[in-house]
Amino acid sequence: MAIAERPAQRGTAPQPGAGSGSDGAPLEFHVFKGIPGEEQGEVTYRVPPVTGMVVLDAIHWIQKHVDTDLACRWNCKAAKCGSCSAEINGMPRLMCKTRIDDLPDGPITVRPMTAFPLIKDLVTDVSHAYEVNRRIPQFTPAADEPSPFVIQEMDLERIYEFRKCIECFLCQDVCHVLRSHDLQEQFYGPRFFVRVASLEMHPKDTVDRLEAVRTEGGLGYCNITKCCTEVCPEHIHITDNAIIPLKERVADRHWDPLRAVSRLLLGKR
Amino acid sequence: MTVRGAEVAGSGKGASAGDAGVTTGVLARLRRDAPWWLLPVTVVVVLGGFIVYSIWASTTGVGEARNAPYLSPLYSPGWLANHIPVFPGLLCILVPIAFRGTCYYYRKAYHRSFLWDPPGCAVPELRHGGYRGETAFPLSLNNLHRFALYGAVVYIPILAFDAANAFSLGGHLYLGLGTAIMVLNVVLLAGYTLSCHSLRHLVGGSVDCFSCVRFGRQRYGAWRGVTRLNVFHPTWAWVSLFSVWAVDAYVRMLNAGWFTDPHLLFR
Amino acid sequence: MIPESYDTIDCDVLVIGAGGAGLRAAVAAGEAGCDTVVVTKSLLGKAHTVMAEGGIGAALGNVDPRDNWGVHFADTMLGGQLLNSWRMVEIFAQEVIDRVYELERWGGLFDRTPDGRISQRAFGAHTFWRLAHVGDRTGLELIRTCQDRAVHAPNVTVHMEYTLTTLLKDGDRVVGAAGYRRNDGTFVVFRAKAVVLGSGGWGRMYKHTSNSWEGTGDGAALAYRAGAELLDMEFVQFHPTGMIWPPGARGILVTEAVRGEGGRLYNSLGERFMERYDPKKMELSSRDVVARSIYKEAQAGRGSPHGGAFLDVRHRGAEYIRKRLPSMVEQFHALASVDITTEPMEVGPTIHYTMGGVRVAPETGATTVPGLYAAGEVSGGLHGANRLGGNSLGDILVFGKRAGEAAATEVAGRAHVAVDERQVEAEQRALLAHLDPHEEGENPYLLHEALQEAMQDDAGIARTEESLTRSLHAIQELCERAPRMRVGGRRILNPGWHTCRDVVNMLVISEAIVRSALERRESRGSQWRLDFPDLSEEQGRVNYVTDDGGDGMRIRAVPREPIPPRLQRLIDEELALRAVTTIPVRPDQRIEGPAVAAVGREA
Incomplete structure (x- = not known):
């Protein structure tokens, strides 16, 4: 559904990468534009191709030469900050890391994330994520734990992976609990299960977040369909290494009568 | 956008949530990058086929499922199958069914393919409202996966015993194609069972600090080992499903007289 | 309104x-x-x-106990000329x-030493292995x-x-x-x-x-x-190693940790050209020197196809590279279709810091x-x-x-x-x-x-x-x-x-x-x-x-404050050390000569 077609104003400026990339037929982009409560839809742009081009390059070209007010969020353009999340051909991805030559031929659709409320064009309101993060108690070592810590790498091995998270929120976007069922109030979402897992598995942390992650975090809403893992640009095994271990820890407490008996008998946690 | 320091954040979606959305119809949001429906369709056909097959197979009685020295895993342990009057096969495989039904991999498979929750990543769902995930009965029973694991572990020696039996016929060493299939089946089932997420948790995943607990290094080693297998848990799940089916079908084909078992008998 | x-x-x-x-x-x-x-x-x-x-340069002395804040002070002053x-x-x-x-x-995580302390890596123009780090992020x-x-x-x-x-x-x-x-x-x-x-x-x-x-x-x-x-x-600092190809990726940083982990720079003739410009510190010379060296090689017609140099870390082995430089592996794979465990990277100077x-x-x-x-x-x-x-x-x-x-x-x-x-x-x-x-x-x-x-x-x-x-x-x-x-x-x-x-x-x-x-x-x-x-x-x-x-931008020369003798001594000791050894000093490397006594003393 295009509300307009805007051919690139070729000739108004040097073509991107002129002389440094390959030429070819212009690429067709269908980019979502709009503001809540107003006319919205996809606008067609034709963008000259450049060798090794990523989707964000095309958006920048459009901003520079066609639509100076096309809004998108981006910072580093090196897949390290996690700002330029969008849905490219319907799949949640980072625009800075999606190479045009990895996409099938034909028009390329770029839309904002679905699970977050739209602000404008490709930019959504991700404040929900920051609010969830505030609810998760921070790392808290024992007050008498001597500093500097002595920790074996073996004990941090699992957590290193979780700390790779760049908070692009693509996992939150793709998760059907948030995306299709709108359970924002009852569900932390994959990114924050990763966060909780990184804290819970830290050898020096003393706070217990399991009850919170089971109740207000809605861990049980996750049905292990693993889309979060599929979209993660940092290749974090969100489901296998964070969510399932958390579910197992919750099962230790709530679904394991054998452990309950042993807890009673031995008086251990 | 503001994150306030001391106050407890309340709202979920921002103020512009309700009136906005990005929807311009389901079609506009459909994924255009890959045939996402291929996976669920395959799973429905294969897994559904297996379910139908095993229900049928379990009604035929143990006679159809035994061809000395072979025994179908669907009727193992054999002594138990002999004492069950109705659906003997199905009752024998209740534990394996529970193990697979609560398995973290099969949960993904059936949630996507049969329940369409969701049918594919970033694919819109047909159903709106009322989603409870695994917080409500019966899916909450998935939390009992570890108990199914305890049972499934018992099946490995039982099936190994059956496979060992397949090496002897009338007191002589017997090496048949069926023997090989049964041994392979035990290996694959063991791989599937030992790569279980719950096992991974039990052997070491529950430990925060390996270097602080008794037998920590050993538990770390066990956890690493299970983790290595666990990466291929979906693969184990599928190949072991096929091997169970293969043994059962092989026995039935022998019984039906389609061909004779290629074998060596050492008298 | x-x-x-x-x-x-x-x-x-x-x-x-x-x-x-x-x-x-x-x-x-x-x-x-x-x-x-x-x-x-x-x-x-x-x-x-x-x-x-x-990483974070800090004289923790976890990897090399000879390090102390005085050496870090001297390194920083000498680096800043x-x-x-x-x-x-x-x-x-x-x-x-x-x-x-x-x-x-x-709650910050770091890579650890075998005895469970914060690990440290070598880096350009730091005398000892000093950078507390976690992978390359x-x-x-x-x-x-x-x-x-x-x-x-x-x-x-x-x-x-x-x-x-x-x-x-x-x-x-x-x-x-x-x-x-x-x-x-x-x-x-x-x-x-x-x-x-x-x-x-x-x-x-x-x-x-x-x-x-x-x-x-x-x-x-x-x-x-x-x-x-x-x-x-x-x-304005040019980081010596930024990506230069493809055009859209030009300028994106290639971490110095690649060189810290042993990466070598080669020109189009296959020469390890840093031998010409800083034979003591080689690739781990200070950033200004390495950046200029790459620039000079390219100007002399010995650059890589896109006007830079080749950065090669293959000799460290694929597994080591994936553990120590995971985001570089990912970055080159995703943006340039280059597998850095089997191919050299093409790099050139990029504006990095002010x-x-x-x-x-x-x-x-x-x-x-x-x-x-x-x-x-x-x-x-x-x-x-x-x-x-x-x-x-x-x-x-x-x-x-x-x-x-x-x-x-x-x-x-x-x-x-x-x-x-x-x-x-x-x-x-x-x-x-x-x-x-x-x-x-x-x-x-x-x-x-x-x-x-x-x-x-x-x-x-x-x-x-x-x-x-x-x-x-x-x-x-x-x-x-x-x-x-x-x-x-x-x-x-x-x-x-x-x-x-x-x-x-x-x-x-x-x-x-x-x-x-x-x-x-x-x-x-x-x-x-x-x-x-x-x-x-x-x-x-x-x-x-x-x-x-008031009527435009004004530039004034302001004399810098003289370095007090107690700190000047640290710099002199470091210079004496550099005269007898190459830096970074490997943790297992003995330092011979008169400087040994001086450096390592708590300053």
């Missing part, structure tokens, strides 16, 4: 910028009991700090150790840890995606700031008893830069317009304007003429904390000052002038591009009087065109409109860079003058200070 109504937000301490420095300052001020507000142009946790990869503020370096080298351990106590770890600490800190509020465009003053004193919310374009005013700038550096006025879009020098421009002095503006910045008092981060503090990359003085890799993450922690604490001390007993409506009105008028859907004007993006052209070629890695003058003229011409920048659309999240102010800020900073570079008639650190290729003893005794002279 101007002045348009605006929200006023009151706080004790206003922190501008939410990178490592801003967040560390906010935590310090918040924990001191001040009502603290952090304002950031981006989302929280996206600041340029995430791009820092190699002695133009650094010695007092800042002294504070830095001493305190960064505690800041690293503090980060660990806040130490900056991400730092900002995530500080971010979490800040959002859970008492009294700290974070406002995301606000742009502050001017500091508000009451007489000489900074009493707040004004700007707009990016997401809806509404105006906002912050009244504060003290303001801390933690707004980072500037690289976006160059074409090939590892900086994110935020690196437009807003903080320094705000400070300059508020009357603050800027220091050492000529020193040593210069707002002139501050070493102990407090106080600028020359009352009520205004600065910490991190936006401030100047710590790094002198060239920053050592691994010293920026320590910088933001040490001086972020100090600035936050100093600001917190200053606000005690102060009251808010009424907002001067005229200042707000003037600012609103200036901002809204660019937004006019009916009037044709200059395209801010194309102006930005023109500025990048002028800076990249003429005020870049190799400079001459002639090129700098050309660059200055180009900047002046752009300054004349800048008021005519016009964009359409509305104020709701309008990137074209936002870019207009970015360009204005970048023009101010670019002018300061070029004018300072013209004054410094010598080659020192990152400043490489083809017409003055040598060090000048006379110019080595001064820093150039930039401020608003």
Whole structure:
């Protein structure tokens, strides 16, 4: 559904990468534009191709030469900050890391994330994520734990992976609990299960977040369909290494009568 | 956008949530990058086929499922199958069914393919409202996966015993194609069972600090080992499903007289 | 209708910028009991700090017990060609150790030594293995840890995606700031008893830069317009290794950790050319030297196909590379289709860091304007003429904390000052002038591009009087065109409109860079003058200070403070050590000769 077609104003400026990339037929982009409560839809742009081009390059070209007010969020353009999340051909991805030559031929659709409320064009309101993060108690070592810590790498091995998270929120976007069922109030979402897992598995942390992650975090809403893992640009095994271990820890407490008996008998946690 | 320091954040979606959305119809949001429906369709056909097959197979009685020295895993342990009057096969495989039904991999498979929750990543769902995930009965029973694991572990020696039996016929060493299939089946089932997420948790995943607990290094080693297998848990799940089916079908084909078992008998 | 109504937000301490420095300052001020507000142009946790990869230089002595703060002090001073503020370096080298351990106590993870302590790696021009790190994403770890600490800190509020465009003053004193919310374009005013700038550096006025879009020098421009002095503006660091192919990826950083982990540089003839330029330190020479070496090789026709050099780490083996440099593996795989475990990388210099910045008092981060503090990359003085890799993450922690604490001390007993409506009105008028859907004007993006052209070629890695003058003229011409920048659309999240102010800020900073570079008639650190290729003893005794002279930008030579004998001794000892060994010294390497006794003694 295009509300307009805007051919690139070729000739108004040097073509991107002129002389440094390959030429070819212009690429067709269908980019979502709009503001809540107003006319919205996809606008067609034709963008000259450049060798090794990523989707964000095309958006920048459009901003520079066609639509100076096309809004998108981006910072580093090196897949390290996690700002330029969008849905490219319907799949949640980072625009800075999606190479045009990895996409099938034909028009390329770029839309904002679905699970977050739209602000404008490709930019959504991700404040929900920051609010969830505030609810998760921070790392808290024992007050008498001597500093500097002595920790074996073996004990941090699992957590290193979780700390790779760049908070692009693509996992939150793709998760059907948030995306299709709108359970924002009852569900932390994959990114924050990763966060909780990184804290819970830290050898020096003393706070217990399991009850919170089971109740207000809605861990049980996750049905292990693993889309979060599929979209993660940092290749974090969100489901296998964070969510399932958390579910197992919750099962230790709530679904394991054998452990309950042993807890009673031995008086251990 | 503001994150306030001391106050407890309340709202979920921002103020512009309700009136906005990005929807311009389901079609506009459909994924255009890959045939996402291929996976669920395959799973429905294969897994559904297996379910139908095993229900049928379990009604035929143990006679159809035994061809000395072979025994179908669907009727193992054999002594138990002999004492069950109705659906003997199905009752024998209740534990394996529970193990697979609560398995973290099969949960993904059936949630996507049969329940369409969701049918594919970033694919819109047909159903709106009322989603409870695994917080409500019966899916909450998935939390009992570890108990199914305890049972499934018992099946490995039982099936190994059956496979060992397949090496002897009338007191002589017997090496048949069926023997090989049964041994392979035990290996694959063991791989599937030992790569279980719950096992991974039990052997070491529950430990925060390996270097602080008794037998920590050993538990770390066990956890690493299970983790290595666990990466291929979906693969184990599928190949072991096929091997169970293969043994059962092989026995039935022998019984039906389609061909004779290629074998060596050492008298 | 101007002045348009605006929200006023009151706080004790206003922190501008939410990178490592801003967040560390906010935590310090918040924990001191001040009502603290952090304002950031981006989302929280996206600041340029995430791009820092190699590690935090701190003389923990975990890997090599011979290391101590005195050696770190000497390395930093020598790296900065002695133009650094010695007092800042002294504070830095001493305190960064505690800041690293503090980060660990806040939940930050580091790679560990076999005995469970924080591991350290070798890095360019650091004598010993010194960089505490976690893989090649130490900056991400730092900002995530500080971010979490800040959002859970008492009294700290974070406002995301606000742009502050001017500091508000009451007489000489900074009493707040004004700007707009990016997401809806509404105006906002912050009244504060003290303001801390933690707004980072500037690289976006160059074409090939590892900086994110935020690196437009807003903080320094705000400070300059508020009357603050800027220091050492000529020193802009080229990181030797940025990606150069494909074109879209040009400038993206390739971490120095690649060389720290043993990566070697080759030219198109297969020569390990660093043997020619620094046979002792080789690839781990200081950044200015390596960057110039690559540039010279390319100029001599021995460059890689796209005008750089080859960086090769294959000899370390695929498994080691994947463990130690995972994000480099991913980056080259995704953006360039290069598998760095089996192929060399093609790299070239990219604008990376700005040593210069707002002139501050070493102990407090106080600028020359009352009520205004600065910490991190936006401030100047710590790094002198060239920053050592691994010293920026320590910088933001040490001086972020100090600035936050100093600001917190200053606000005690102060009251808010009424907002001067005229200042707000003037600012609103200036901002809204660019937004006019009916009037044709200059395209801010194309102006930005023109500025990048002028800076990249003429005020870049190799400079001459002639090129700098050309660059200055180009900047002046752009300054004349800048008021005519016009964009359409509305104020709701309008990137074209936002870019207009970015360009204005970048023009101010670019002018300061070029004018300072013209004054410094010598080659020192990152400043490489083809017409003055040598060090000048006379110019080595001064820093150039930039401020608003009333009728335009003014550059003054200010004598640098002499280094006290107790610290000079540390430098002399380090020089004696370097005379007998190559650095970095391997942990298992014995040092022979007279320097052994000196170095390693607790300074």
